[in-house]
Amino acid sequence: MPLSVNIQKKFSSGAKVNIEFATDARFTVLFGRSGAGKTVTLSSIAGLLSPDSGMIRIEDRTYFDSAQGIDLRPQDRRVGFVFQSYALFPHMSVADNIDISRKEAEKWGRPKTAAPRREPVDRDEVIIELGIHDLLNRRPEELSGGQKQRVALARALLRDPDLLLLDEPFSAVDAPVRDRLRGLVKEVCKRHDIPVLLITHQPFEALNLADELVIVESGEVVQQGEPEQVFFHPRTVSIARLVGTKNIFQGRIDSIEEGRVRFTADGEMFEADLPEGGIKLRVGDELTWAIRPENVMILRSDRPVKDAVRENQLAGTIIDISRNGPSWDVIVRTTKGLQLKVQLPRHAGRQLKLEEGGEIRMSLKRDTIHVIPGS
Amino acid sequence: MSSVDWYPLWLSLRVATVATVFVFIIGLVLAYVLARYEFRGKELLDAIVTLPLVLPPTVLGYYLLVLLGRNGPIGELYESATGSSLVFTWQGAAIAAFVAGLPLLTRSARAAIESIDSDLERAARTLGLREIRIALKITIPLAWRGILAGTVLAYARALGEFGATLMIAGNIPGQTQTMSIAIYDAVQSGDGTLALIMTLVLSGVAVLSLLAVGKFTKGRW
Known part of the structure; x- marks a missing residue:
């Protein structure tokens, strides 16, 4: 496992963090609400914060081990850190910013830091890949958010890190730039073979970037796995809410048979x-179930219902339609009072002539309903 | 009109310059420590450094006499090392000016250092810079305006120091009579013209200092 983290820390505010996970993915995303312990974890790995106890290892290098009394200074760890605010040095040019790590090492040496694990990152290559060659003589204040982000990334990469830590790196950038940057960051880190740990509170970002997803809630890791697995099969109701699942309902189990x-x-x-792998359910118990809005199928009233969509049919009244560009968000109340959110492409909505107050029939396919034990 | 004796001016400049050099070095270290480290007794240290701002100069002078006098701990040490006393010397006056000016630089520099985004220093750590290099390359350059403003204020304060200087260094013309003491002396002896000239010179230096401070802090160079 390239990265293994097991840290405990108690804060004077009473907040407690007990984070434990290991990952060998190239791109790991730590996902959770703000205050869940993500930043504490990142700062601990970088050595900017000392946990009360635990261990932090990157491959064969131990950065922190309370049992052995090891707690390397951040200077002696090989970690690239991209701050949420980018933390570019405002009184230095872009070139001085990205070169500071190597120049200082040349001048003053770095006796306690282990050698780079890989070939040193090529400066010119990074500058070209990140498209910052035209910015080298500028000051940080003259850069846009996206440019600052790329400079901060270049600076962290030229540290030749064992691991790159990204703290909400896209939160201060406009949406269109954000999408391009995400792709760029992932591509550049993969090319230089540097593992990444990124933290975010945005579900889409987590789903989009992660090879491995670690979900943190109230100071603990609550679920870990491939992002699709975690997003579509959250283990608990609260994780379901965290990953942005809508249409979460309660129910009672009547029978269980044949899967x-x-x-x-x-x-x-x-x-x-x-679900595959099985979960513990008993007849008579409460359960929570959810269906993603895009998985609710609307049946056409003018055509016979096909077998494939015969499952779990419901009738209801449209109480609201939000026409959000290419997709529509529709809220339907069923005859028995269940309120469902439905998402469908604009063309489908127009073809079906959906309108507020209109009656529709829906089908919830068995394999799109996600069940979670308990309430 | 009597010819003006410029010795007090030169003495004042010498005393203030020597005092300010020490204020700069020691005040900067104090400001850095107070701004960036948490330790027991931090508040007490801050209070002691700031005390000369609020104490009457005579009280300050009295403390200095106790510390620097023949039987005081520092005075004794100084005398055994150099063979002479600190009391009634220009070095004594410089110490009084140093103590009076120190809080001005320390407070101004501390505020400037505290206003720097601490992520910058954290970033420098992850980039492998040693603490001393971070101070020299990141923190002090970014706090420079506040440090310079504090230095100018401390210099102006040192130049005008009166009460504590009088108590520790006395009023010996040609030896320890600084500008502000000479003004007092001239007024006492009825030499209004001399008092006026020296007053205008000191006022000029003070106005220039304040203009300089304004420039540093507003960032117009």
């Missing part, structure tokens, strides 16, 4: 496939 569970919710009967 399916039948349950009643708000007077309606439903049937769902049990």
Whole structure:
């Protein structure tokens, strides 16, 4: 495992952090709300904060081990850190900013830091890849958010890090630039073979970037895995909410058979496939179920219903439509009072002639209903 | 009109310059420590450094006499090392000016250092810079305006020091009579013209200092 983290820290505010995870992914995303312990974790790995106890290792290098009394100074760790604010030195040119690590090392030496694990990152290559060659003589104040971000990344890469830490790196950048930067960051880090740990509170960003996703809640890791797995199969209701799942409902289990569970919710009967790997469900127990708005199928009233969409049929009234450009967000209340969010492409909405107050029929396919034990 | 004796002016400049050099070095270290480190007794240290701003100059002078006098701990040490006393010397006056000027630089520099985004220093650490290099290359250059403003204020304060100087260095013409003491002396002896000339010179230096401070802090160079 390239990175393994196991840290405990108590703060005077009473907040407690107990984070434990290991990852060998190239791009790991630590995802959670602000205050969940993400930044504490990042700062601890960089050595900017000392945990009370635990261990931090990157491959064979131990950065922190309370049992052995090891706590390397940040200067002696080989970690590239891109701050949320970028933290570019305002009184230096872009070139001086990105060269500071190597120049200082040349001048003053760095006896306690282990050698770079890889070939030193090529300065000219990084400058070209990140498109900052025209900016070298400028001051940070003359740069746009996206440019600052690229300079900060170049500076961190030229530290020849064992691991690159990115703290909410895209939060201060405009949306269109953000999408381009995400791709660029991932590509450049992969090319230089530097593992990345990124923290974010934005579900889309986590899903988009992660090879491995670690979810942190109230100072603890609550779920870890491939992003699709975690997003579409959250282990608990609170993780489901955290990853932005809408349409979360309660129900009671009526029967379980042949990989399916039948349950009643708000007077309606439903049937769902049990997740692979199995979960603990018992007849009579409460359960939580969810369906993503884009998975709710709207049935056409003028055509016979195909077998494939016969499952879990519901009728309801449209109470609201938000026409958000290419997609529509529709809220439907069923005859028994269940309120469902439905998302569909604009063309489909227009073709179906959806309107507020209109009656529609829907189908919730068994394999798109996600069930979680408990309430 | 009596010819003006410029010795007090030169003495004042010498005393203030020597005092300011020490204020700069020691005040900067104090400001850095107070701004960036947490330790027991930090508030007490801050209070002691600031005390000369609020104490009456005579009280300050009295403390200095106790510390620097023949039987005081510092005075004794100084005398055993150099063979002479600090009391009634220009060096004594410089110490009084140093103590009076120190809080001005320390407070101004501390505020300037505290206003720097601490992420910059944290970033420098992750980039492998030693603490002393971070101070020299990041913190002090960024706090430069505040440090310079504090230095100018401390210099002006040192130049005008009166009460504590009088108590520790006395009023010996040609030896320890600084400008502000000479003004007092001239007024006492009825030499209004001399008092006026020296007053105008000191006022001029003070106005120039304040203009300089304004320039540093507003960032117009």
